[in-house]
Amino acid sequence: MTVYANVLNGVIPGETWSFTLHTSNVGGTIAAANAAWVTACTLLWDGAAPPADSIGQMLDVATHTTEADTASLDPGTGKQVNRVSTPLVLAGSAATNQLPPQISVGVSLRTALATRAGRGRFYLPVMTVTQVLTGKLVAADQTKIATAAQKMLQSLATAGYVPIIYHRATRTFDPVVSVDVGDVFDTQRRRRDKLVETRVRLNL
Numbered sequence: 001m002t003v004y005a006n007v008l009n010g011v012i013p014g015e016t017w018s019f020t021l022h023t024s025n026v027g028g029t030i031a032a033a034n035a036a037w038v039t040a041c042t043l044l045w046d047g048a049a050p051p052a053d054s055i056g057q058m059l060d061v062a063t064h065t066t067e068a069d070t071a072s073l074d075p076g077t078g079k080q081v082n083r084v085s086t087p088l089v090l091a092g093s094a095a096t097n098q099l100p101p102q103i104s105v106g107v108s109l110r111t112a113l114a115t116r117a118g119r120g121r122f123y124l125p126v127m128t129v130t131q132v133l134t135g136k137l138v139a140a141d142q143t144k145i146a147t148a149a150q151k152m153l154q155s156l157a158t159a160g161y162v163p164i165i166y167h168r169a170t171r172t173f174d175p176v177v178s179v180d181v182g183d184v185f186d187t188q189r190r191r192r193d194k195l196v197e198t199r200v201r202l203n204l
Helices: 030-046 139-158
Strands: 002-012 015-025 064-073 080-087 106-110 119-123 162-167 172-175 178-181
Touching (some): 002 162
Antiparallel strands (some): 002 015, 106 119, 162 172
16 A cells, blocks of 8 residues: 655745645556646646635635645655656636735544544635635635535545545554535644745834
């Protein structure tokens, strides 16, 4: 059984973003794993029946992906063995202001395990201000994001690359059985570290 670490990379004005999702396959190849990842990411972004199942409509036009990476992991050490990268440019379509780069929507992954080890998550690119209502994620958009994430994971599973929660300490994993999206925004501090800040100073 081979475990793959899949990463989607992208940019927003002045910053970069990325998220990782692990998959497993008994007899797959890294090339096929990466192809399945590209297809799944495109489905997440553009949807099969938009606007009900896509996130691209909620992202600013300056937000886009740059590449989709896949690495196979050594079953004994958990370290990368091979890596394939595919250029992938998927752009947002919302012509409105975005939220600060560190504000993000988290997609939670659940396995059959009831413990904390059975849960995981990844963080989507920053949304626009139209996705906010009274400080929370708009309910209709919450459903669209959850549906888009569900379609992405189902696409991977259909291709034979099952989404999993990978346990680095034991180098074991559990299959993802459900996905959910909350209506409270999360904070990703690492998505703020490249943004150049301009200050205004006033003397007393």
